[in-house]
Amino acid sequence: MRxxxxxxxxxxxxxxxxxxxxxxxxxxxxxxxxxxxxLLHSMTGAMAISEQAVLDAEKLAIKEINEDGxxxxxxxxxxxxxxxxxxxxxxxxxxxxxDQDGISTVFGxxxxxxxxxxxSIFEDYDALLFYPVQYEGMESSSNIVYTGAAPNQQIVPxxxxxxxxxYTKFFLLGxxxxxxxxxxxxxxxxxxxxxxxxxxxxxxxMDQTDFSAIISKIEEAKPDIIINTLNGTGNVSFFKQMSEKxxxxxxxxxxxxxxxxxxxxxxxxxxxxxxxxxxxxxxxxDTEKNKDFVAAxxxxxxxxxxxxxxxxxxxxxxxxxxxxCEEAGSFEVDDVLAAIDKGGISFDAPEGTVTIDGxxxxxxxxxxxxxxxxxxxxxxxxxxxxxxxxxxxESYDWAVKAGIKPLE
Amino acid sequence: xxxIVNTLFNGxxxxxxxxxxxxxxxxxxxxxxxxNMAHGEFIMIGAYMTYLMQQIFVAVxxxxxxxxxxxxxxxxxxxxxxxxCVMEKVLIARLYxxxxxxxxxxxxxxxxxQQAARSIFGSxxxxxxxxxxxxxxxxxxxxxxxxxxxxxxxxxSMCLLVVWILMNKSSFGAQMRATMQNRPMAQCMGxxxxxxxxxxxxxxxxxxxxxxxxxxxxxxxxxxxxQNYIVYSFMTxxxxxxxxLIGTVIGAMxxxxxxxxxxxxxxxxIARAIVLLIIIVFLQFKPKGLFAIRSRILxxx
Numbered sequence: 253m254r255x256x257x258x259x260x261x262x263x264x265x266x267x268x269x270x271x272x273x274x275x276x277x278x279x280x281x282x283x284x285x286x287x288x289x290x291l292l293h294s295m296t297g298a299m300a301i302s303e304q305a306v307l308d309a310e311k312l313a314i315k316e317i318n319e320d321g322x323x324x325x326x327x328x329x330x331x332x333x334x335x336x337x338x339x340x341x342x343x344x345x346x347x348x349x350x351d352q353d354g355i356s357t358v359f360g361x362x363x364x365x366x367x368x369x370x371x372s373i374f375e376d377y378d379a380l381l382f383y384p385v386q387y388e389g390m391e392s393s394s395n396i397v398y399t400g401a402a403p404n405q406q407i408v409p410x411x412x413x414x415x416x417x418x419y420t421k422f423f424l425l426g427x428x429x430x431x432x433x434x435x436x437x438x439x440x441x442x443x444x445x446x447x448x449x450x451x452x453x454x455x456x457x458m459d460q461t462d463f464s465a466i467i468s469k470i471e472e473a474k475p476d477i478i479i480n481t482l483n484g485t486g487n488v489s490f491f492k493q494m495s496e497k498x499x500x501x502x503x504x505x506x507x508x509x510x511x512x513x514x515x516x517x518x519x520x521x522x523x524x525x526x527x528x529x530x531x532x533x534x535x536x537x538d539t540e541k542n543k544d545f546v547a548a549x550x551x552x553x554x555x556x557x558x559x560x561x562x563x564x565x566x567x568x569x570x571x572x573x574x575x576x577c578e579e580a581g582s583f584e585v586d587d588v589l590a591a592i593d594k595g596g597i598s599f600d601a602p603e604g605t606v607t608i609d610g611x612x613x614x615x616x617x618x619x620x621x622x623x624x625x626x627x628x629x630x631x632x633x634x635x636x637x638x639x640x641x642x643x644x645x646e647s648y649d650w651a652v653k654a655g656i657k658p659l660e
Numbered sequence: 661x662x663x664i665v666n667t668l669f670n671g672x673x674x675x676x677x678x679x680x681x682x683x684x685x686x687x688x689x690x691x692x693x694x695x696n697m698a699h700g701e702f703i704m705i706g707a708y709m710t711y712l713m714q715q716i717f718v719a720v721x722x723x724x725x726x727x728x729x730x731x732x733x734x735x736x737x738x739x740x741x742x743x744x745c746v747m748e749k750v751l752i753a754r755l756y757x758x759x760x761x762x763x764x765x766x767x768x769x770x771x772x773x774q775q776a777a778r779s780i781f782g783s784x785x786x787x788x789x790x791x792x793x794x795x796x797x798x799x800x801x802x803x804x805x806x807x808x809x810x811x812x813x814x815x816x817s818m819c820l821l822v823v824w825i826l827m828n829k830s831s832f833g834a835q836m837r838a839t840m841q842n843r844p845m846a847q848c849m850g851x852x853x854x855x856x857x858x859x860x861x862x863x864x865x866x867x868x869x870x871x872x873x874x875x876x877x878x879x880x881x882x883x884x885x886x887q888n889y890i891v892y893s894f895m896t897x898x899x900x901x902x903x904x905l906i907g908t909v910i911g912a913m914x915x916x917x918x919x920x921x922x923x924x925x926x927x928x929x930i931a932r933a934i935v936l937l938i939i940i941v942f943l944q945f946k947p948k949g950l951f952a953i954r955s956r957i958l959x960x961x
Contacts, residue, residue, distance in 0.1 A: 300783040459888045461879045464670040465923035489879035496806035498796045
């Protein structure tokens with residue numbers, strides 16, 4: 253009998269909490285209405301280095317929004333989960349957030365492998381993920397909004413720029429995982445379509461520390477430009493060991509796709525001086541909005557912190573979610589997605605105005621080629637008007653002809 | 661010709677790095693038989709001590725210059741020597757002869773040290789600038805020899821010489837070898853075997869610290885930097901034959917040269933696999949490594 257009562261009480265409590273959680277914002281008194289979002293990033297492990305900055309930018313945006321009155325009159329609260337740099341953990345934590353905690357909107361992930369691990373969860377539970385990092389493209393899930401660059405907003409314009417500058421012999425160097433391999437497949441197709449030559453393609457292990465054999469191969473191939481998609485600590489070792497051999501950007505120019513302000517600070521500006529990178533945003537980007545963003549970021553996290561492209565894209569993600577909710581007049585994922593798919597959800601971001609493309613849920617954003625300077629910051633040397641996202645590169649003849657397919 | 665010289669130099673340099681990181685382990689694992697999973701973390705501590713010394717110099721003199729690195733080497737040695745000493749007293753001394761237990765315990769220590777480094781220095785990797793005298797390289801004909809690599813080769817030769825003299829020419833070395841080869845007999849001769857154990861383990865840890873100083877110049881320093889070397893260290897010691905200094909030298913050179921040779925024609929990932937394959941096949945024929953020590957101890961497994 254007692255057990256029976258217990259069970260009934262539990263059921264009632266569960267039902268009540270479920271009703272409350274479904275109601276979401278507006279369940280309490282009008283003064284402190286709240287809506288909860290999830291932040292899912294690696295706070296430990298190898299990726300913590302990079303993801304911390306993104307997490308900080310998301311928290312900053314949430315704080316600003318709350319000070320400004322919240323979204324649809326609700327204060328935004330967040331719940332953090334640690335993906336621990338491990339795709340399986342990302343999947344577990346994503347499921348916990350959307351299923352157990354009943355949170356429908358999550359900002360998170362960095363590596364492509366973590367995104368791929370959580371993708372099906374967001375699709376199955378009909379939840380919404382904002383993914384803030386440039387990536388290799390070849391994906392367009394209706395439950396993910398991609399606020400970083402698609403390949404045609406980072407890689408393709410950078411190669412076009414290099415071809416225009418008269419570089420003819422390309423050497424492709426990357427870490428051995430899905431982003432560099434897909435990026436290099438795209439670059440090879442593009443370079444060969446222009447009648448130029450890829451003189452070498454090398455992949456380093458993720459934790460490789462000795463690059464002497466790879467540097468020998470570069471010397472042998474005599475490229476005039478190295479396309480660098482190494483990530484993390486590989487970059488430090490590679491550039492240090494290039495400088496051991498007295499090489500500077502005058503001997504071997506590089507174009508990097510994974511080196512932003514944070515990485516320059518770690519590698520050291522003296523080793524990277526003069527080398528090129530390609531992103532949509534730099535700390536030095538000259539917009540009014542960016543001055544405020546950089547000032548706010550430094551005020552919140554310290555003078556020595558730098559803003560970078562992924563951090564900015566994460567900051568935009570929160571504001572774009574706000575805009576979409578306000579357009580939809582609701583926090584329900586289906587309503588928000590419907591508002592996004594209509595097109596025209598935009599935000600006056602630090603990098604310039606960004607708009608969500610309703611068809612593929614990527615952003616329309618400008619591309620900027622930058623050069624690393626002595627002070628460790630990156631300065632723009634070339635920029636484009638906002639480019640429409642094309643994750644599958646369907647609007648490029650050479651890509652269609654080469655039959656570029658996703659690597660799974 | 662230039663290619664061959666380059667490849668040989670790269671092989672020698674990589675072999676020296678592996679030798680430097682494995683030298684300490686050849687004492688703790690090779691001589692003492694402790695499977696020390698925290699060896700990589702001693703390397704990490706050495707690297708962080710170099711960074712610390714650099715920051716101190718920047719704070720005091722405004723720039724790091726060259727001197728900081730010269731001081732960092734003995735400093736890193738002393739710090740890791742001391743930590744090794746404490747670790748031996750507190751933990752290892754209680755686990756002699758229990759290989760599996762000491763493996764798990766040292767692995768735990770390794771995780772603790774990694775987390776401690778993350779708490780103190782942050783998860784972001786830090787950068788150690790090469791001292792002025794190690795910047796760049798010397799150009800002879802078409803080849804460039806990095807000063808840094810030449811320095812590592814010199815340093816490992818010196819460490820090797822010191823360890824060899826210590827083990828074979830000093831009275832402590834004699835005590836050490838006696839204790840490791842036949843403990844009860846050594847104790848009967850009046851050797852304080854506990855003290856010998858402690859110093860031997862600390863010495864191995866100190867050498868890992870010195871290796872950390874060199875590793876710091878090759879890439880970024882973060883809490884997991886030791887993990888990149890731990891597998892190679894064990895491979896080197898096992899390949900060379902447990903408990904043999906010459907074996908460790910030759911083991912390191914085989915791994916270094918074969919990595920570079922294979923990588924010159926293949927990708928880095930395949931090079932790793934092939935080196936591993938070479939070692940496995942080799943150990944099939946010589947399960948005790950290149951130079952197996954023949955001893956008369958009855959209690960050997």
